[in-house]
Amino acid sequence: MxxxxxxxxxxxxxxxxxxxxxxxxxxxxxxxxxxxxxxxxxxxxxxxxxxxxxxxxxxxSSRSTKLVHGGVRYLAQGRVALVRQALHERKRLMQAAPHLVQPLPFVVPAHRAWDNGLHRLGLGVYDWLAGADSLGRTEWLSNQALHQAVPGFSDDLHNGGIRYWDAQFDDAxxxxxxxxxxxxxxxxxxxxxxxxxxxxxxxxxxxxxxxxxxxxxxxxxxxxxxxxxxxxxxxxxxxxxxxxxxxxVLLSRGAHLVVPQAGLLNDHAVLLPQTADGRVLFAVPWLGHVLLGTTDTPHPAPARDPLPSAAEVAFILTEINRYTRRPLQPTDVRSLWAGLRPLAxxxxxxxxxxxxxxxxxxxxxxxxxxxxxxxxxxxxxxxxxxxxxxxxxxxxxxxxxxxxxxELPRLAGAPEVGDALPAPLHRPPDGLGLGRDAAAVQQLPGADRVLGLGLSEARVRFAVRHEFARTVADVLARRARVLMLDAACAERLVPRVAAILREEGVPDPQPAHALLLSRQQLALTRASQSVLT
Incomplete structure (x- = not known):
């Protein structure tokens, strides 16, 4: 297409x-x-x-944990039918848009020696429910293999872990x-x-x-x-x-932080099955960064651009720092957002x-x-x-x-069956997610002028001409994921992106809204420092 x-x-x-x-x-x-x-x-x-x-x-729909998965934690709740259905849907999404949905290995570290047996049992059921749509075999990891998969995690993890497979995607x-x-x-x-x-x-x-x-x-x-x-x-x-x-519906808020990938994760994600308050915490390599997130904080009413609280930011950092070699600080947070889940x-x-x-x-x-x-x-x-x-x-x-x-058809931009495999989604965002549209972007003015985080002037023009983009936030938050990856970078790009939108005939690209979002994010990371200290 x-x-x-x-x-x-x-x-x-x-x-x-x-x-x-x-x-x-x-x-x-x-x-x-x-x-x-x-x-x-x-x-x-x-x-x-x-x-x-x-x-x-x-x-x-743009504020998820970027996972296409069955939901391991729902097995513990006895939601077997939901998990089985989601695992089979996972394969459908990968077939419809392989440039946007890709397999991803997960590691579950073990605190105690017997944790591996418990995790292996549960994840074995997870594999069995996937059947022919399984993405890979669940296996035990030695201490050495665990630390190779997640190099930024502490040497204090002496009991190895379990590796299983799910998928990640670019939701927007x-x-x-x-x-x-x-x-x-x-x-x-x-x-x-x-x-x-x-x-x-x-x-x-x-x-x-x-x-x-x-x-x-x-x-x-x-x-x-x-x-x-x-x-x-x-x-x-x-x-x-x-x-x-x-x-x-009952609203639940999921909080997410983005930190640099260097030294923390390679190409494996991490599932921490139980935080201090019983929730699940993910650490996912995504577009050259690491996404940290958890869910299920009650939220009172719908909101346009929800953000985590400073306490939630501090909570996520505290929980992940129980496992990392170098403690993460609020100053490491490049971006943050919250997503509201409408629970039926x-x-x-x-x-x-x-x-x-x-x-x-x-x-x-x-x-x-x-x-x-x-x-x-x-x-x-x-x-x-x-x-x-x-x-x-x-x-x-x-x-x-x-x-x-x-059934879903092959979606816009998806490579043809038999084409070369797309670049992994855990790599930095240099044209990722464009699929077959990459060639069309290269033909537009400004293809050789990169604004930041892989976003070129041509990419902005393509977003207006072929992807419904009408505001600066449309471009920086969803067509490219700059605002979701680095709020300070997004703020720097606002004037130039707004100028390109005007050149493309957009009457009011609303740069003030994108500026407000990035500044709110930056202020919140600073506020979380006082919570931690």
Whole structure:
């Protein structure tokens, strides 16, 4: 699929939604699930429109731990079906976008000699559940092999460990590949175009009203069916539909820090199965850096750009420093962010502690016909989309999405089968994630002018012309991952990126928002120093 086949010119897309045509399906929300719904529906030939209030994957879907995995910790909770499903979905994502989803070995260090036996037993079940989709054999590591795999970890770990296999990915770029693929199959997608309200007629949802955030123009989109795929905002979008006032999601915050990779990890990730408060901590090599993260801190309400607290930063550093040769300090943190997870609540369920809630998803079909999909996780987004489309099929009177209709195609930018393997995602970001688009980027002005962290002027132009980018934050946080890797570097690049966006015809690239994000991140790392000391 070439960029020309997946035109994302905003004027063209706005002209399409301005025409008074009925749509078969309108999707609200441009995260993983909404994009999956739009792609699979468009492949079936439905007239599909999707609107996103901010940017595609600007919320939960770009703030993950960058793992496509079954979820080892869910085995301990007895969620065997969820783990098995996710392990098989993992293979599907790798096949759809091998330049963005790749195998990654994990190490689980052993504190005590008998830990290896316990870990080997649990991870053996993990392998068994994967079956033919297993990515590698679980094996015991000697002390020497452990320290070769994770050279920055302390010599005090004398009991070796276990190595198993999962996968990592670039979440925001995978979402963009979904978006471009949906457009290539005929869907109309608009970011920075919030849904203002739902249209109701005779007690049924019949479309929505949206507003182009750039021009301030509103558009009425009449549709036979509407899917609410807004994640943490799902209950707000449901509005006065069926079950008003009944919450369907409980929010959980995952905190993530980024530190330099040098001397800490090579090409292995680390899973620390139990922190001081019983949570799981990951250390993942990603784009030339190391991502440290944990999940399941209750969060009160949806937020646009959530950040960890200074206490969370200090907690993560304290936990990882129990294992490292050289203690990490807040000054080592290059970037940080938080992601909100919408955990699905069963009807009438109490709002318990988030670690006890499943990452399984639920589809709610309201009395007015609005279909809302909540919960779930990145790895199972395709299953979530298919389940949401089951409700669409009933409303439209069309066959359900089964067989090939429910499978992901090869996504935009993916190399052809048999092409050379893409560069590993744990390496520095020098053109990573572009796949077959790399050649097209090299043909644009500024291909030889690198701004920082592998981001060239040509890459910025490509983001505007072929990847829906409309703001500085769109480019620095999601098309390239500069803001997620190094906040100070992102701040330095804001003026030049904004200038290129204006050259490409973007009227208001909003540099102030990207500056605010980077400065908040830098201030938070400084604040965490006082917590540690």
């Amino acid at each position: 070439t960029p020309a086949e997946a035109s994302t010119d905003r004027r063209t897309l706005l002209a399409q939604i301005a025409r008074p045509q009925p749509w078969d399906l309108a999707v609200v929300g441009g995260g993983a699930t909404g994009l999956g719904v739009a792609l699979l529906a468009a492949r079936r030939g439905l007239r599909v429109v999707l609107v996103e209030a901010d940017d595609f994957a600007s919320g939960t 770029r995978f979402a963009l590949a979904l978006a471009r693929s949906a457009v290539a199959h005929g869907a109309v997608l608009l970011n920075h175009c919030p849904a203002v309200r739902l249209l109701r007629d005779a007690g049924r949802v019949r479309g929505l009203v949206c507003r182009d955030a750039e021009l301030g123009v509103t558009h009425t989109l009449r549709a036979r069916c509407v899917v609410n795929a807004t994640g943490v905002w799902s209950d707000a979008v449901r509005g006065d539909g069926d079950g008003r006032g009944a919450a369907t 609540l069963a009807a009438g369920a109490p709002h318990g502690a988030s670690p006890t809630l499943s990452r399984e998803h639920r589809v709610h079909v309201a009395a007015d016909g609005l279909i809302s999909v909540v919960g779930g996780k990145w790895t199972t987004f395709r299953v979530m989309a298919v389940d949401a489309l089951a409700g669409v099929a009933l409303q439209l009177g069309c066959p359900p999405w089964v067989g090939q209709d429910a």
